[in-house]
Amino acid sequence: MTGPLDGGGPDEGREEVGGVPRIPSPRRAADNYEALPAPEGAPPPLPHKVLQSLLGAWALSACSPEETTAVEEHLTECAPCAEEALRLRDAVGLLHHERDLDLDPLLRSRVLENCLGRRPARIPVPDWAGPYDAETARLDALLRDIGDSEWHAPVRLKWFEGDRSVSRRTTVAGVIGHLQAVDGLVATAIGLDDSLSSKTPTERTEDHWRGAHHPPTRAVRGPWRDQAHTLIRTVSFAGRGVAELSVSYGDFSLPLRDALVDRAFECWVHADDIANAVDYPYEPPSGAHLHGMIDLAARLLPAALAQRRRAGLAAPARHLVTAGAPGRSLHLEVEGSGGGDWYIALDSPAAVGSRDRKVAQVALDGVEFCQLVAGHIAPEEAAAGQDGDREAIRDVLFAAASLSRL
Amino acid sequence: MAKDTPPRWDRKMQQRLARGEAAALGELYDRFASLVHNTAHRVLDDESAADQVTREVFGYVWENPDAYDPRREGSMRSWIAKLTRRQAVHRLRQAEAKAYAERGGGSPEELEQKVRRAAVSARADFIVQSMPAPLRAALELAYFQRRDYRQTAADLGVTEDEARRRLRLGLQLLATANSRPVDGRAL
Numbered sequence: 307m308t309g310p311l312d313g314g315g316p317d318e319g320r321e322e323v324g325g326v327p328r329i330p331s332p333r334r335a336a337d338n339y340e341a342l343p344a345p346e347g348a349p350p351p352l353p354h355k356v357l358q359s360l361l362g363a364w365a366l367s368a369c370s371p372e373e374t375t376a377v378e379e380h381l382t383e384c385a386p387c388a389e390e391a392l393r394l395r396d397a398v399g400l401l402h403h404e405r406d407l408d409l410d411p412l413l414r415s416r417v418l419e420n421c422l423g424r425r426p427a428r429i430p431v432p433d434w435a436g437p438y439d440a441e442t443a444r445l446d447a448l449l450r451d452i453g454d455s456e457w458h459a460p461v462r463l464k465w466f467e468g469d470r471s472v473s474r475r476t477t478v479a480g481v482i483g484h485l486q487a488v489d490g491l492v493a494t495a496i497g498l499d500d501s502l503s504s505k506t507p508t509e510r511t512e513d514h515w516r517g518a519h520h521p522p523t524r525a526v527r528g529p530w531r532d533q534a535h536t537l538i539r540t541v542s543f544a545g546r547g548v549a550e551l552s553v554s555y556g557d558f559s560l561p562l563r564d565a566l567v568d569r570a571f572e573c574w575v576h577a578d579d580i581a582n583a584v585d586y587p588y589e590p591p592s593g594a595h596l597h598g599m600i601d602l603a604a605r606l607l608p609a610a611l612a613q614r615r616r617a618g619l620a621a622p623a624r625h626l627v628t629a630g631a632p633g634r635s636l637h638l639e640v641e642g643s644g645g646g647d648w649y650i651a652l653d654s655p656a657a658v659g660s661r662d663r664k665v666a667q668v669a670l671d672g673v674e675f676c677q678l679v680a681g682h683i684a685p686e687e688a689a690a691g692q693d694g695d696r697e698a699i700r701d702v703l704f705a706a707a708s709l710s711r712l
Numbered sequence: 713m714a715k716d717t718p719p720r721w722d723r724k725m726q727q728r729l730a731r732g733e734a735a736a737l738g739e740l741y742d743r744f745a746s747l748v749h750n751t752a753h754r755v756l757d758d759e760s761a762a763d764q765v766t767r768e769v770f771g772y773v774w775e776n777p778d779a780y781d782p783r784r785e786g787s788m789r790s791w792i793a794k795l796t797r798r799q800a801v802h803r804l805r806q807a808e809a810k811a812y813a814e815r816g817g818g819s820p821e822e823l824e825q826k827v828r829r830a831a832v833s834a835r836a837d838f839i840v841q842s843m844p845a846p847l848r849a850a851l852e853l854a855y856f857q858r859r860d861y862r863q864t865a866a867d868l869g870v871t872e873d874e875a876r877r878r879l880r881l882g883l884q885l886l887a888t889a890n891s892r893p894v895d896g897r898a899l
Contacts, residue, residue, distance in 0.1 A: 359873065362880025363861035368854040370862075394880070397887040400836035401855050409749055413763055414741055420767045421737055421774040428732030439735075443742055450746075535742075539735040 352376050358387055365394035408451055411444050411589065431542050434549060434563035437570035437595040442534040444591075445577040449527050452478070452584050457524045459583040463576075465681035465710035469619065474712060478583055479522035480515060481576050484712070486530040487514035488572065492565050493533060495553040496540055506556030508712045541566070564602055571599040575680040590673050596644025600672060603679045603709060604638060604648035608655040611705040620701040623653035633657025636702050637667040639691075644672045652698050666694030668702065678703065681710025722780075722788040729777035737774055744789065745770075747841075748796045754837055755800035755830040761807070765800050772799075772899040793838045794895075801831045801896035828894050836889040843885050850878035851886075 352360075352373070357380045363369045364377045381388045422430075431439055457479045464473045476484070487502060487510040494500040501517075504510045518526070541548060541562070553565035560568060574591050581588035590596055614620040627633045634657075635649040649659030669691035670678075678688040685703035692699050728736035745766065752765035772795060773780075785791035805827050812818040840848060846868070853864040865875035 359876045359880065360861075362878075362883045363854065363876050365883055366851075366854045366861075366879055368860045368864065368879065370860065390884075393887045393890075394883040396890060397836075397883045398855065400833060400886055400889055401840065401851065402833070402837075409746055410763070413749070413766065414738075414745065416763075417741060417745070417767050417770050418734075418737060421771050422734060424771050425732070425775045427734035427737070429734060431734045431738065439738055443738065446742060531742075535735070535739055538738065539733070542733065542735045 354380070354384065361387060361391050361394055365391065365398050409447060411447060412592070414443055415440060415592065429542050431538055432545065432549065432563075435538055435541050435566050437591065437598055438534070438566040438573070439538050440595060441570040441573040441577070441591060442531070445573055445580070446527070446531055448577060448581060448586060448588065449482070449524075452586070454524060456584045458521060461579050461583045463579065463712060465712055466707040469704065471681065471684060476515070477521060478580050479524065479526050481580055482526045482530050483514050483518055483522055484511045485573060485576055486526070486533055487511045489530075489533055489537065489569055491555060492537060492553055492562070492569060495551060495562065495565070496537070496544065496548060498536060498540060505554065509556070511712055567598050567602045570595065571602070571676070575676070575682070590643070590676075593643035596672050596676070597646060600640055600644060600646070600675060601648070603675070603706065604650060606709055607702060607705050608651045608657070608659075610708050611652065611701055612655050614701070614705055614708055620705065621697045625653055627654070627657050629656035630658060632660030632663050634698070635659045635661070635664050636698050637661070637664045638702070639667060639669040640672050640675050641669060642672045650702055652701070664694070666692070666698040668692055668699055675706070678706050679709050681707055719787065722782060725788060726777050726780055729774060737770070740773065741770060744792050747789065747793060751793060751796045751834050751837065752800040754834045755797065756804055756807070761803060765796065765803060768799050768899060769796050790838070790842065795899060797831060797834045798895050798897055799899050800834065801827060801894060802898045804830055805896050827896065831894040831896070832889050835892070836886055839886050839889055843882060847878050847882035847885065850875060851882045854879055
């Protein structure tokens with residue numbers, strides 16, 4: 307191709323370089339020069355202003371070959387443009403792909419610990435709110451990294467009702483709505499505004515889904531995150547006094563300190579559901595936090611067992627003892643990070659679990675136990691090691707699965 | 713004349729940090745950890761060194777929330793980005809000086825050049841993240857997607873003239889990364 311500037315010397319006028327005699331065209335506004343009809347064989351030279359406007363595109367190699375040639379010719383004769391071209395080319399070298407490496411989720415607790423070691427908090431986050439703080443932060447980091455379309459990835463929520471596994475289909479965004487709706491129970495209990503009036507986790511979730519935009523999008527992340535931050539902040543200010551405050555789940559209630567461990571547990575379980583749906587790796591909580599979650603489930607087991615018994619789903623009590631006395635117990639041995647030993651009173655929630663009155667033992671991994679409690683694995687498939695009273699073992703494993711809910 | 717008054721979030725965050733609210737520290741981390749870590753990693757190109765700088769920067773902000781002056785520093789985001797670059801450059805210079813001393817060879821000029829390159833790329837990252845979204849979108853298409861400016865214009869639904877303007881302006885902003893002195897004072 308023949309550029310319009312061919313053969314032009316730097317001392318010639320900008321509009322008349324090229325040595326081809328022609329009528330100089332008037333300068334046009336930069337955005338309509340292309341509308342000019344090109345004379346055959348000899349396109350008009352691009353005016354300085356247009357060439358200058360092309361410098362960014364030129365530096366990025368985003369011009370047509372003709373324009374590239376025209377710009378480069380121009381640079382040999384126009385010092386200000388040449389200087390700018392050089393600067394912009396250098397700037398292109400500074401563009402680079404964002405690093406995809408995710409932040410190490412454990413870094414958060416190390417950084418915060420280091421800070422608090424340097425300057426203790428005057429208003430600390432209560433220990434019992436720590437797991438909720440950590441798990442919501444981990445889930446949020448996962449959500450930050452997923453793309454718009456992944457918010458619509460299907461997720462199947464699973465839990466146990468009676469002796470059978472049930473499930474419900476939703477999306478990643480729907481799961482966040484569910485978490486927000488149920489976290490709202492805690493918000494209500496500590497006097498924060500809450501838009502839903504319904505009482506149980508299931509009703510609240512249904513109401514939230516009904517009231518939400520369809521289909522829910524990544525816009526659900528902000529309100530969920532803000533609510534979690536507000537919860538943590540509020541319990542920090544309230545301090546010790548509110549730890550025992552009762553949080554109603556409709557048909558049962560938990561003290562606030564346990565309710566936040568429960569919400570941390572749900573947050574992890576559903577974060578794991580989401581991670582599976584979008585094919586991301588997701589680790590279990592830290593050992594200390596996992597321990598707290600297992601401990602809460604172990605403490606809830608005697609009452610869950612009694613409830614199943616009343617419903618005729620568990621064997622009758624064998625040896626009732628006076629309240630507070632040691633009763634027949636199952637030794638729950640949880641292995642791995644966060645593990646430990648728990649003695650579950652079998653005949654009554656009022657009895658105390660006792661090593662001396664152990665009639666059975668179950669050994670399983672911490673994460674596996676949590677999956678059982680979440681209703682993600684069947685009681686029949688849980689427990690690597692079992693020893694002793696088979697009925698007691700069966701009843702406790704089914705009671706563990708019955709702790710799960712939507 | 714004061715610069716833009718900082719957004720409410722920045723002011724409230726500063727007050728909460730000053731008050732010693734641990735929950736505020738968590739929120740600060742949630743908002744800025746990836747900025748801090750990515751910046752430190754861009755300068756130091758080392759995961760554990762970036763972790764270390766992340767610890768140092770948040771430690772500094774937590775201990776010195778009053779050091780943030782919105783009139784001088786602009787947004788808390790840009791203040792924290794600047795602190796991070798400073799600390800990371802300081803660490804890089806230390807690490808490089810040590811390596812030069814151990815290996816022998818290498819001139820102070822080479823060291824300075826390396827430090828400068830790293831500081832400039834970190835600043836460039838911040839400029840790209842903070843520039844107006846339309847400029848960033850244009851650069852994204854032209855550079856990463858390899859679209860020419862006409863395709864870029866079509867993709868963005870703007871005139872070709874506007875696409876050229878955005879590409880040029882975006883690069884002009886980015887080029888300012890090269891024009892400031894390197895600040896590597898330790899926190």
